[in-house]
Amino acid sequence: MDVTIIGTGNMARGVGRRVLAGGHQLTVVGKDEERARAVADDLKDAAGDGEIRTATSGDPLEGDVVVLAVYYPDARGAVERYRDQLAGKTVVDITNPVNDSVDALVVPPDGSASRELSQLAPDARLVKAFNTTFANTLTAGEVAGQPLDVLIAGDDSEAKEAVATLARDGGLNPIDAGSLERARELEALGLLHMTLQGALGTGYASTVKILA
């Protein structure tokens, strides 16, 4: 698949590395070329013979899958800016819309960031995923010898399957978490997992795993 990641932070690096590990093509979109290039350089060792493309905000969006690897307010901005181009594409919302003190969510309590984003770009095939997996664990691909669980919610089965394929190809364990309504519970879990880092002392290196 041809995957575009918007964002140049740790989550762009984490998700990007798994995309490349699965043998898929990657384009990194940054606010400027320098930041996008820095991500591409960091991921170069995972690209094999392939080239990691870079682009800057405003360039036409490549690919079938677009990952919004930015904080929630910036994800809103990106969805508004690219609304027309996102129509028909699989758009992955990885956000945890936390407040500044990271102890509550800023979205309506009966909604989710995903629902808000889908209202801004109703023709995008929105999928919630990767919001319960921390960046460093995505870079490693596993925690304690176990592949990460990637909980995936969305209303479009094909779009969800595309994200599941990316996760699986990258060595992760995709789990279908149901419709986009379930993004509410995934974001609650994302918040919970973040708030537990203090008590656990795990420094954002833990993962939530469903064992059976």
Next chain:
Amino acid sequence: MDVTIIGTGNMARGVGRRVLAGGHQLTVVGKDEERARAVADDLKDAAGDGEIRTATSGDPLEGDVVVLAVYYPDARGAVERYRDQLAGKTVVDITNPVNDSVDALVVPPDGSASRELSQLAPDARLVKAFNTTFANTLTAGEVAGQPLDVLIAGDDSEAKEAVATLARDGGLNPIDAGSLERARELEALGLLHMTLQGALGTGYASTVKILA
């Protein structure tokens, strides 16, 4: 500790077994003596030389810790009925307040079952726990060789520590999930875990584990 469990279903059996495994005393309260006795008989092998006491609704509540091992509507009823007796006691809310189709919660979206119960019995030292651990996994005490994580939320540190001690003594791994406000996220996780059973095919035998 002297622990009273209100309820005679699978969760009463699951939590009861871990209480006994930790060497603590147990009283089972049922709607009638027969049901309470059936739980006590099922757990007899875990009680060692100790006796499992039984009681029926309306009897005075024994012990320092009271576990509401019933569905949410019945937990409301129990808290209303026993309000005066629950004052000062550690009261454990294990409920997942799901609707009939098990795809949403029936409590206010910005609240939780725990908050509702604490408003009905403000002098109880309410603790949310065991709502993310299924009954059968509590009975076994582990899944895939890993001790269950027991996420514990509450505003009273001593009450939380009492529940953590019960979990630890019973071979489980207690995790302090913060204030009672966090019950909202714990209930979201409980709902999510239940809704995943279909996709995972795990038949309520899975557990949510934080790996690091």
